Amino acid sequence: MKSSSSSILSKRHLKSDQKNIAHQQLVSVVAPSIELFNKIHEACSVLEGFGIPYETTIVAAHRSPNKAIRYAGNLEDRGIEVVIACGTGSAHLPEMIASLTNLPVIGIPLAHDSFRLGGTDSLLSIIQMPQGVSVATVGIDSAYNAALLACQILSLKHQFLREKLQSHKQKMAEKVDSDESYLRVS
Numbered sequence: 001m002k003s004s005s006s007s008i009l010s011k012r013h014l015k016s017d018q019k020n021i022a023h024q025q026l027v028s029v030v031a032p033s034i035e036l037f038n039k040i041h042e043a044c045s046v047l048e049g050f051g052i053p054y055e056t057t058i059v060a061a062h063r064s065p066n067k068a069i070r071y072a073g074n075l076e077d078r079g080i081e082v083v084i085a086c087g088t089g090s091a092h093l094p095e096m097i098a099s100l101t102n103l104p105v106i107g108i109p110l111a112h113d114s115f116r117l118g119g120t121d122s123l124l125s126i127i128q129m130p131q132g133v134s135v136a137t138v139g140i141d142s143a144y145n146a147a148l149l150a151c152q153i154l155s156l157k158h159q160f161l162r163e164k165l166q167s168h169k170q171k172m173a174e175k176v177d178s179d180e181s182y183l184r185v186s
Contacts, residue, residue, distance in 0.1 A: 046147035072100035091122035
């Protein structure tokens with residue numbers, strides 16, 4: 001059983017941890033175009049909901065490779081700890097970034113009207129990384145889950161996120177119970 005003084009210290013540590021990151025962006029959310037960024041904006045909403053500072057950037061692996069190399073080359077210097085990147089078709093952006101940094105990269109494969117495979121092509125491209133260059137990959141158009149995974153990765157270092165994730169899971173469980181209660185009343 002924890003004493004009240006250790007509980008108070010723990011709460012102070014959590015607040016201190018959260019204050020320490022308030023002025024430092026921890027996640028970089030990157031897309032190859034504003035059109036595709038608009039498809040993953042939900043990731044930003046999730047990060048905001050968890051109180052995680054983030055940056056947004058437009059970089060294209062094929063159309064601006066030098067910019068992509070510069071972008072990936074200084075992520076750690078800027079204090080970024082996780083990258084969320086998306087792509088369609090061959091989806092090279094998350095893959096290129098992962099090859100240029102040691103930070104965790106989360107790839108979001110996207111469906112696009114100009115491709116007939118409904119995002120399966122980008123999913124297969126991102127998950128088929130060569131040995132030694134990994135990209136964590138979420139489902140097609142799953143910006144929400146990409147941001148949640150970023151929160152989980154960051155929670156290994158930032159204690160306040162562990163509590164927020166626990167609260168998030170509790171709310172999901174309560175929603176299930178609420179839905180079940182609704183069925184019984186109906």
